[in-house]
Amino acid sequence: MPDDRSVAVLGVGMHPWGKWGRNFVEYGLAAARDALRDAAVSWTDVQFVSGADTIRNGYPGFISGATFAQALGWSGARVSSAYAACASGATAIAAARAQILAGLCDVALVVGADTTPKGFFAPVGGERRDDPDWLRFHLLGATNPTYFALYARRRMELFGATEDDFAAVKVKNARAGAANPNARYRQEVTTEEVLASPMVADPLRLLEICATSDGGAALVLSSMDYARRHGTRSTPVSIPAVSTVTPRFPQTVIEMPNFATDSAVAVGAFDGPAFRRSIAFAAYEEAGIGPDDVDVAEVYDLSSALELDWYEDVGLCKEGEAERLLRAGDTALGGRIPVNSSGGLSSFGEAIPAQAIAQVCELVWQLRGQAAGRQVEGARVGVTANQGLFGHGSSVIVTT
């Protein structure tokens, strides 16, 4: 793997996910201090702070890099704040990585944290008749689970997925999450309990749709050279690729928060991979690896059904084979290619700007052999996949 495109992960840290109801800065600060301790790097040695923004916590959330830097104590470090919805964390990682690879800094801190309201995500306040995210609630009553359910029903129709399959994903992830001290939900559930939970957006039930949570996650990244000189580990975990791709026209799958897809009239259907599939494959290409090299994957299970789509989109199996992978136990802990060993969004709930960073934290713990109770034995390569509203791709490759 080409060293010159890799950055080292010196430290990882998280504030446990929950519904704590406190200021998001508190979670980010705790995660940042955790990651700095884990890296054995002092805050004043950090040269670049990369914040992943939250839009539901007022101005401090819009300029989160500076907010976290102030909470850690102004040090003169350079700063960036990035918002890309659910992909914000990956965008913040990409910004830090680019600074390091360009030689503009040696050590960077990436932080994301959120405090979320109860219930369905609603658009941020104000009457905005030119904002599709406002309009889809107003004109359609289309919540986020509406879109997840459209994909789930489509999967049932095309590939014969069943309600039992969707429930089995939840059962699998709850089992993994029960072993994760940072997860919000740490109780195992049975298929019967999932299928007895209220239907929210047919065919998806309450226990199959990710909650909204409070939480924080952080990474200390450095150049490979700095890691060799200062790191506490002989072979640091590294990030050889970060994908932040956009879709290609025409995007023919309906995407939140849109009312319609692109029209394929003028140019015909795009003959390359659909957007969600292009996300991880751009990262594989950048890292010079393929899906067969992956030992463990963290994917964005906004719903139990969507996790099955990701199996195919990150290349763990061919289209239409995800149910077979699931039913064979391949993606469970102890299986051939465990997916969401952290417990996934299913066990965490979504703390938007922290989530893509948390995915990387889990893979780092797995690759270091520190994922007690949920360890994927001998894991050496991991992939994350995630997607932000309006077309922000997010995929990170982690290797050791």
Add this chain to the structure above:
Amino acid sequence: MTTAKSRVPAVEGWFTTDGDSPALLGSRCRSCGTYAFPRETFFCRNPGCEGTEFDDVPLSRRGKIWSYTDARYTPPAPYVAADPYVPFCIAAVELAEEKMVVMGQVVPEVTVDDLAVGTEVELVVDVLYEDDDHEYLVWKWRPVPAGSGGSGA
């Protein structure tokens, strides 16, 4: 004494309310022919096109369901829900001529049991919510009764 409420679109310029054949209003790029809904007015989504002139065009009134779901719980504001809340279905519908998929609520009283991927639906205009003086209208999809004819627009 009661007066009929005036009927106004819940959003301006997204659909026509003409008699028996209302239609969604999309845009079509004069340079490359790409459709968009809602209408684009200053850019074409086609990366190979720098078109800046668009015609407003009615979209096909019939299509086939790409996927569907329902909303069992009251959506948050700015959705204006009836009290008591009545669940409704939402469908994403493929329009063959425009080669695109458009979402919409499904008319009341239809449940997910009445729908399937591939079900033919047609566009109608119906009440989204009301206040003391107005009924606010929106487009909705309505399943086409079996045997009621072809797929013409």
